[in-house]
Amino acid sequence: MSVGDKKTTQGWLGSEQRRLLIQEYGIFLAFLILVAVLSVSNEFFLTAGNISNVLLQTSINGVLAIGMTFVILTRGIDLSVGSVVALAGIVSASFMTSSATAGVAGAPYPVALGLGIGLLVGIACGAISGLIVSRFSVPAFVTTLGMLSAARGMTLIYGGGRPVPALTPAFRWIGTGDVFGIPAPVIILAVVFAVSWWILNRTRFGRYIYAVGGNPHAARTSGIDITRIQFLVYVISGGLAGFAGMLLSARTGSALPQAGIAYELDAIAAVVIGGTSLSGGVGRVTGTLIGALIIGVMNNGLDLMGIQSYYQQVLKGALIVGAVMLDQKRNYGA
Amino acid sequence: MKRWMIALASATALLAAPAMAQDKIKIGAAPYGLNAEFMQIWVAALQEHPAVKSGEVELTVFDGRYDALVQQDQFKTMVTQKYNAIIFAPIDVDAGAAAVQAAADAGIPVIGSNTRVHSDLLTSYVGSDDTISGYMEAKTVLDKIGCKGNVVILEGPVGQSAQISRLEGNKKALAECPDVKVLEDQTANWSRAEAQTLMENWLTAHPNQINGVIGQNDEMALGAIEAIKAAKLDVKSFAIAGIDGITDALHAVKNGDMTSILQDARAQAQGALDLAILNAKKGEYKPQSDIWETYKDMPWKDGKEKLYNVPWTPVTADNVDKLLATRK
Numbered sequence: 233m234s235v236g237d238k239k240t241t242q243g244w245l246g247s248e249q250r251r252l253l254i255q256e257y258g259i260f261l262a263f264l265i266l267v268a269v270l271s272v273s274n275e276f277f278l279t280a281g282n283i284s285n286v287l288l289q290t291s292i293n294g295v296l297a298i299g300m301t302f303v304i305l306t307r308g309i310d311l312s313v314g315s316v317v318a319l320a321g322i323v324s325a326s327f328m329t330s331s332a333t334a335g336v337a338g339a340p341y342p343v344a345l346g347l348g349i350g351l352l353v354g355i356a357c358g359a360i361s362g363l364i365v366s367r368f369s370v371p372a373f374v375t376t377l378g379m380l381s382a383a384r385g386m387t388l389i390y391g392g393g394r395p396v397p398a399l400t401p402a403f404r405w406i407g408t409g410d411v412f413g414i415p416a417p418v419i420i421l422a423v424v425f426a427v428s429w430w431i432l433n434r435t436r437f438g439r440y441i442y443a444v445g446g447n448p449h450a451a452r453t454s455g456i457d458i459t460r461i462q463f464l465v466y467v468i469s470g471g472l473a474g475f476a477g478m479l480l481s482a483r484t485g486s487a488l489p490q491a492g493i494a495y496e497l498d499a500i501a502a503v504v505i506g507g508t509s510l511s512g513g514v515g516r517v518t519g520t521l522i523g524a525l526i527i528g529v530m531n532n533g534l535d536l537m538g539i540q541s542y543y544q545q546v547l548k549g550a551l552i553v554g555a556v557m558l559d560q561k562r563n564y565g566a
Numbered sequence: 567m568k569r570w571m572i573a574l575a576s577a578t579a580l581l582a583a584p585a586m587a588q589d590k591i592k593i594g595a596a597p598y599g600l601n602a603e604f605m606q607i608w609v610a611a612l613q614e615h616p617a618v619k620s621g622e623v624e625l626t627v628f629d630g631r632y633d634a635l636v637q638q639d640q641f642k643t644m645v646t647q648k649y650n651a652i653i654f655a656p657i658d659v660d661a662g663a664a665a666v667q668a669a670a671d672a673g674i675p676v677i678g679s680n681t682r683v684h685s686d687l688l689t690s691y692v693g694s695d696d697t698i699s700g701y702m703e704a705k706t707v708l709d710k711i712g713c714k715g716n717v718v719i720l721e722g723p724v725g726q727s728a729q730i731s732r733l734e735g736n737k738k739a740l741a742e743c744p745d746v747k748v749l750e751d752q753t754a755n756w757s758r759a760e761a762q763t764l765m766e767n768w769l770t771a772h773p774n775q776i777n778g779v780i781g782q783n784d785e786m787a788l789g790a791i792e793a794i795k796a797a798k799l800d801v802k803s804f805a806i807a808g809i810d811g812i813t814d815a816l817h818a819v820k821n822g823d824m825t826s827i828l829q830d831a832r833a834q835a836q837g838a839l840d841l842a843i844l845n846a847k848k849g850e851y852k853p854q855s856d857i858w859e860t861y862k863d864m865p866w867k868d869g870k871e872k873l874y875n876v877p878w879t880p881v882t883a884d885n886v887d888k889l890l891a892t893r894k
Contacts, residue, residue: 274771276770276771276773279770281770281797282767282770285766285767285770288766288796289763289766388600388601392606393600393601393602393603393606394603394606394813395603395813395814397813397814397817398817408795408796480759483759483762483792484758484759484762484788484789484792485788485792486758486788486814488758488785489601490601490602490757491759531763532767535752535763535764535767535768535771536767536770536771537771538750538771540752540753541752541753
């Protein structure tokens, strides 16, 4: 990992070293350049209020992308997260609304119950996908594509296609509250990131995830329970999607059945931009966080400058492909 | 004697069965998609129509799933099954024309409702003119800020007929207030979450400069309200308007946070159904829905008109409670 390990014959920063440096930290560099450009071109970009906005706007995609990183590291994919966002959002909201008609009998319940239920819905969706992928060897793409459709359908069935409005202030705090001026969703993202970093870098489970993604056959031969690891990554992704769903409804103040459509694409984009390889085993959750921040900063910056959102989509597309090109170069040499 | 009676009874039943099936008018409703509240109210209104409740009409609803091709296939199904009339809310003005053509070829009358279609073959259309609502909502915002200051516009998906017409209406109202500056004008794709993000960024880019928010639908206006609240600004110091009259927006109107222009899904649906029955029966029909009583500005005129314009209703503190009572 460290650049200094490589021997070189030219100066302290030879071409070989420079190449490696760009490949390893390219995404971080790109992020810094983006921030620098926006800071110079817009007076409001680097204000405390705007930084807080960018982090807030990145929080939901960030949480989803971190969950996605676990899955992609094992060579999987989770296309269902956007639908799970909607399902968990609407189910938990029905326990957290003060509207007499939209909620379940007895609502609103204590926040802990609503949060628990939303998390459980996400975990359940992830567990179903995980079980099918790991036990029945159905490709992750197909399994989670099925879950994408099924969870959206369940969302519409559960709420009768109607939004659940009037969420309690206590529940809305997770989306709109703050601690010493730091928005609650940002703190949540930071905690999710820290725990995920610790799991992936400091635990046996984390090492197994890399092993399973890097070489499943070798992992199995060395006694790793691949099925269990594969199952658990979908549970993590589903649980985090459930959590993101609650963040979204808490933020918008109403759980909408159309929420989260195409969110899986932004999550995958953040992971890919962050340098995690779709062929598994390679990647870091730090990269994912930066990938999510790049998307957030770009959208924010272009909004501040009054540039149509269509350009944001074109730029995001270019970024995704560019990041994978970098990844290919790293894997197969240049 | 007894056996003879049974034979007679069953013979009558056999004869009566097809006759009864013929008496029931088969009407198909083809809305573009059922995921949003507006179309759900529309469908519910069809099912509550007196003719459906009495069993005079057999109504089947086909969910178009926001796909022009799906809708076209559903028309083929209705043609094959010999429906007597079709109520059509197409996803796309142009793509819907082929479906109307297929029904017309089979001699089935098609009544448009809610969304428009470019076709001369449509028997009648019952809808609301989006340029009018665009004008009305912009006007309420401009009136509230006294025809001076700065506004932002949250647009629908660019190219959709409602976005085009509502923007036209917005611009017409803005032209009457040359001192008002449009600071930002972007699409948030009818989405509350997208509008919230945009508004957060706009509040940063134009601190203390935005006086009014013209949301081309209620969802986006509500997103702007959330962004204003998140920035710890006073929502009531902004003039905010949306269109459609969805339930969440009615609550916001009650709160004094915004104005909404109600699009009457019930009138569009029940009006279209009355016209469909009339055309299925080929005349000799008196409309049964109470909407013709409600809207004196939209006379029935024996069902001969091509275009029925359902008026828009501004939602205010005076009528909001009554409207909320209709949403269960």
